[in-house]
Amino acid sequence: MLNKNVHIFDTTLRDGEQVPGCKLNTEQKLIIAEQLDFLGVDIIEAGFPVSSPGDFKSVEAISKLIKHATVCGLTRSVENDIKVAAEALKYAKKPRIHTGIGTSDSHIQFKFKSTREDILKRAYDAVKYAKSFVEDVEFYAEDAGRTDNEFLARVCETVIKAGATVLNIPDTTGYCLPHEYGAKIKYLRENVKGIDKAILSCHCHNDLGLATANSIEGVINGARQIECTINGIGERAGNTALEEVVMILKQHPYLNLDTNIKTEMLYGISHLVSDSMGIYTQPNKAIVGANAFAHSSGIHQDGVIKNRETYEIIDPKDVGVTESSIVLTARSGRAALAYRAKNIGFELTKLQLDEIYSTFLEFADKKKEVDDSDIHQIIESSKVYKEIISA
Ligand code: KIV
Ligand code: ZN
Numbered sequence: 001m002l003n004k005n006v007h008i009f010d011t012t013l014r015d016g017e018q019v020p021g022c023k024l025n026t027e028q029k030l031i032i033a034e035q036l037d038f039l040g041v042d043i044i045e046a047g048f049p050v051s052s053p054g055d056f057k058s059v060e061a062i063s064k065l066i067k068h069a070t071v072c073g074l075t076r077s078v079e080n081d082i083k084v085a086a087e088a089l090k091y092a093k094k095p096r097i098h099t100g101i102g103t104s105d106s107h108i109q110f111k112f113k114s115t116r117e118d119i120l121k122r123a124y125d126a127v128k129y130a131k132s133f134v135e136d137v138e139f140y141a142e143d144a145g146r147t148d149n150e151f152l153a154r155v156c157e158t159v160i161k162a163g164a165t166v167l168n169i170p171d172t173t174g175y176c177l178p179h180e181y182g183a184k185i186k187y188l189r190e191n192v193k194g195i196d197k198a199i200l201s202c203h204c205h206n207d208l209g210l211a212t213a214n215s216i217e218g219v220i221n222g223a224r225q226i227e228c229t230i231n232g233i234g235e236r237a238g239n240t241a242l243e244e245v246v247m248i249l250k251q252h253p254y255l256n257l258d259t260n261i262k263t264e265m266l267y268g269i270s271h272l273v274s275d276s277m278g279i280y281t282q283p284n285k286a287i288v289g290a291n292a293f294a295h296s297s298g299i300h301q302d303g304v305i306k307n308r309e310t311y312e313i314i315d316p317k318d319v320g321v322t323e324s325s326i327v328l329t330a331r332s333g334r335a336a337l338a339y340r341a342k343n344i345g346f347e348l349t350k351l352q353l354d355e356i357y358s359t360f361l362e363f364a365d366k367k368k369e370v371d372d373s374d375i376h377q378i379i380e381s382s383k384v385y386k387e388i389i390s391a
Contacts, residue, residue: 002224003224004256007043008043009228010045010230011227012242013044013058014074016238016239017277019234019277022233022278025054029062037066037068040260042225042260047062047088049085050078050080050081050084059071063092075098086130086133097130102143103141103151104146124161127139127163131163136166137164137166138164139167146172149191152188156198160197166199166225167198167200168201170227174206174207178216179217185223202226205236206237206238211240227240230273246263247319267288288319293314294326295326295327297332302333304326308324328364329368330361330364332370334354337360346388
């Protein structure tokens with residue numbers, strides 16, 4: 001019987017950091033890792049220790065620092081990678097080695113110039129070797145999204161026999177459709193002997209904009225770990241966005257799936273990551289974008305001012321945003337102008353509002369957005385200014 005808790009495996013510092021030009025130094029990684037721990041992620045993938053001395057040092061330093069989360073290091077199915085990862089993780093309270101190999105025919109044929117039987121052996125040996133250092137060993141079947149399900153099931157059975165505790169099923173190229181990815185997870189749950197000994201994990205890339213949808217289909221079909229990054233950063237079109245999957249599960253309680261994430265920290269950590277990496281977050285980004293809780297059309301503004309829930313499905317405070325914003329543009333109506341004027345101390349009557357609204361529209365047609373100082377200027381230069389301030 002599956003429980004309702006979905007583990008959040010954050011890979012901002014490994015897969016996320018693979019974004020060109022976004023390299024972080026150890027100090028920056030430590031700050032982010034500590035915030036991820038406070039956020040409540042279950043696993044922090046701290047890096048790929050064999051890849052460089054800098055990455056080794058970061059994984060080691062994060063292992064020493066982190067109090068609650070499991071700290072994980074990536075390896076290929078190569079003995080030296082695994083030995084080096086174990087060394088970097090030796091101070092972690094809860095260490096995990098994440099090892100794996102490509103399993104799709106294209107990886108086997110072109111990358112490894114090998115055979116399925118050889119891949120099974122290499123996978124088994126890698127997990128067995130990793131188990132000689134740590135109890136918690138996650139196996140990734142790279143390009144599982146394009147791996148034939150029957151062979152993938154054999155890979156999973158093989159690594160469970162070697163002691164794998166987590167089976168990562170990456171859609172490495174972001175190719176799968178949500179129903180296909182969900183069906184893959186269901187197939188593995190129904191056809192892999194010993195599947196109850198391991199947790200299935202979703203690791204979905206966003207090449208077709210489907211990473212979040214695929215991860216959600218994965219957990220609906222029995223996976224209990226999602227691998228994701230803050231703001232969805234990562235190679236190419238990025239990874240599954242942590243804030244999106246967490247809020248989907250929170251906003252749809254009937255799915256009966258839960259995480260340990262303190263959602264009020266999401267907005268702050270999104271800024272920390274984008275500032276540290278120098279990657280700007282698109283304004284329309286779900287949950288954490290600058291416009292995620294901004295309303296600019298008159299019809300929407302009128303609704304939100306009357307009751308926030310008319311146009312918002314998330315309370316901004318739940319993700320750490322102080323309040324929804326009413327943005328004044330040429331599409332705004334009188335309700336929005338009155339609301340914003342009141343916020344800066346001008347309580348307008350209906351007649352006063354009628355008087356300044358046309359000036360406001362002329363202003364808004366010239367400017368993209370009317371700010372508080374513009375509202376001051378519009379009111380102060382109006383015929384009704386004296387009447388407003390003497391009220
Ligand atoms: O996308 C992928 O397949 C990966 C693995 C290395 C886990 O990042
Ligand atoms: Zn990846």
